[in-house]
Amino acid sequence: MERIKHDLRLSETVSPFGVGAIVDIRGESLIAPDTSWWDKKFSPEIHCERLVERIGQSVLREAPTHSGRTGKDTLGLLYWRFPAWRFCERCSKLSAQTGRKKGKWTNTCFCGGSLVPMRYVAVCEKGSHLQDIPWFMWAHRGRDAGATESVRFCRSYKELRFVRSAKHGEGLKSLRVECGGCKRSRPLSDLVTKGALGRDGIRCKGVQPWQEPESGSACEHTLIATQRGATGNYIAERISALDIPEELPRSAEAADAIRGHMFFEKVVADNGGPQAHLVAGWIADELGVTPEEVLNVASGVDEPSDAALLDLKDGEWAAFLKKLTRTGRDQSYGDFVVDSWRVSDQQGVPPALSARLTSIGQVRRVREVRALTGFRRHTAEADLISADLSIDGKRRPVFPAIEVYGEGIFLRFDEQFLTEWEKRPEVKARAGILIERRNRTQWAQRLDVPEPRYVALHTIAHLLIRRLAFASGYSSASLQERIYAQSDRPDRTAGILIYTAAGDAQGTLGGLVRLGDPDKLVPILLAALDDADVCSNDPVCIESDRQGATSLNLSACHGCSLISETSCETANRLLDRQLVLGGSSVPGLLDGVLEEVRSTDR
Structure with a gap:
């Protein structure tokens, strides 16, 4: 794999190039894996008790930083190449393979041309999963794909090409994937129709691009082909808090004082009866609150909402x-x-x-x-994917x-x-x-x-x-x-x-x-x-x-x-x-x- 060093602003590691986001850097299309791939020794912890209390027990860490020019041993974050399928600008060859130059893997074709990532990827409709479109499989499917035996049993994996041809029409109809072996040709317009991937037998693997599919990880939801840079491919869930000496709201202070009053238990015991209203008036006069506030505290109506941002x-x-x-x-x-x-x-x-x-x-x-x-993918109603996908359960999420x-x-x-x-x-x-x-x-x-x-x-x-x-x-x-x-x-x-x-x-x-x-x-x-x-x-x-x-x-x-x-x-x-x-x-x-x-x- 080619090792690319590229500087990001520290703030960009949270937004917009955070965990799960597709990033275009120097002609490459990359994706950021979850924090279980981070080297925790070089990721300093950030402390903010207010924020941690609201989002649940977790550890907040900052991405590794450096000063000066990047070098071989510079600390950094790992990004995976995605999508793996690319086509050559020179020979139009479509492949998930990477070329070599002087013994090193590079983002070039074997002919020397630059490789360009395919513009379409497959997104899970509900599960927020993301994966490559298997272009060879897709190119040999479709309504008329089984018309000839040569198409059905084609094994010309290295003869796939991504071509542009105006003679077939405009827009996506002019962009086609062709096989040099069986001569099968299919336009990208077949890719974006409703249920297209499902009809071609392409199913969701139930994972993110940096994860290896496991038995039982397959997802039952439908895959949808979307453009790689579509906004809906990455909907980040972020929360922020001001680091302040947090004060109790007036209502919380009053509620604590009411609960601590010596007659409060009598209000609770009477449960809204006439004695409760009488005693609530005594407490209200003594503490400078209203009888309704006392009765609300006794009945539990004053319990705050668990919405994290509003609590903050x-x-x-x-x-x-x-x-x-x-x-x-x-x-x-x-x-x-x-x-x-x-x-x-x-x-x-x-x-x-x-x-x-x-x-x-x-x-x-x-x-x-x-x-x-x-983050979520495709829609805001899709499943939430945690920024830490570690499944050992022995530590707090990062x-x-x-x-x-x-x-x-x-x-x-x-x-x-x-x-x-x-x-x-x-x-x-x-x-x-x-x-x-x-x-x-x-x-x-x-x-x-x-x-x-x-x-x-x-x-x-x-x-x-x-x-x-x-x-x-x-x-x-x-x-x-x-x-x-x-x-x-x-x-x-x-x-x-x-x-x-x-x-x-x-x-x-x-x-x-x-x-x-x-x-x-x-x-x-x-x-x-x-x-x-x-x-x-x-x-x-x-x-x-x-x-x-x-x-x-x-x-x-x-x-x-x-x-x-x-x-x-x-x-x-x-x-x-x-x-x-x-x-x-x-x-x-x-x-x-x-x-x-x-x-x-x-």
Whole structure:
């Protein structure tokens, strides 16, 4: 096998070239095997207790790194050649063999021409498996393949060719696999019809390309031929967490205090009876909570959801709230430093904006850990393949991870104003369109629930990122968002974190955090709203309620709201300008802010 040395950015080992991904490098098509193939001695462990607690007992490891030029003994990751079948650019010969040059295996044909990987591979419809298409077998199958004995019993394994011929038509009909022995010729258009591989007797082996098939590993699901570079061939499951001194949410602290009260057992014993309500009132008066909270704790209604990302965000939200209680410079040390400011204390802020936006945090330093837990293929409903396929069961799974350090801006919105706004029937109806579409699409149910506050704050984050890219010195693809906007959690959240984190450096240069100063951020936010007030695609965009993938955007397009998909939590979905700025029949969360500013300027 030819040994290829190629540099990747450290962040690319998690996305987009992580475990199970097909990678094109220097004319080669390669695939990354799972972490059981990693040399653990040279893969440093990354520690983030918050993340490990949510994803289950595991070990997070960073890929080996090096400095300087690559050499013979440079540490690295193993990648397998896939697909193995390639054709020669010079002689068109199709083969899974590799040529030799001066005694070494190379990616060249025996005639000296370069080998090009075949463009189609076989993907399991439900099992997330991937394998080569057996081209010799496929070329000698089909409806008329048994018409002659020469085709049925052909053994000319070395005479297969991949040719282009316009005389048979255009598109895939012009691309054919031909056998020089029996003269059988078959177009690639036969490959992509529904159930084509199954009709030809090609079955799923039930493994990944770097695994050896074992007895009983065959999969019962159908194989589908797809292009090698198709987006659906690799759907990564990633999760990230901010490394912060996690605080208990207020509801969790209150629940602990309620359980520790000396009369709590009486509430539990009466199980909703009259005595339980009486004693719950006593406990509520003493602890400063409501009787309903006491009864909910006793009945177990307060138990939190086990959704990993939401649990992570609950702890982060509580930590940010603790930082925001003290205004001014943060004198603490470590990897979580936030200066905070109350918007109402600042001069020159429009009253309409200060009624909605309560606090601003300048996140001077933050550490984020990103982990790849697995992947799916073909559809988001397919089986999840773990990033560690070791089956010994004697150790915790190893997941690829990176740690990144950065800076950011945190915005907290007024909970009371949000609650009153999202109760309005017009607002509910507008967000209900997205909720219905999300519920109708199975894969979309993995996204956040697009309740009004989430859609509005998510859209504001996008508008800010687009504007901050002009002033911060970072490209929009370098900025990330984290939306805290859930009303169905024990502690309601209403905030936005926009941050940047570099995986190949120990920090950033402050270009973003300096813009978190209220004197700078408020004008930037107003400019972002002004940019979004009129889109280059209006009136089509503002009047639309069906844009984006699976129509999961309303009034939002590339001209006004969309950013790099890698920067967005939901890959540019669940956006709507009308829920921010208002529309003909719906009031926006920041409706009236621009009008107030413009009237003052006059």
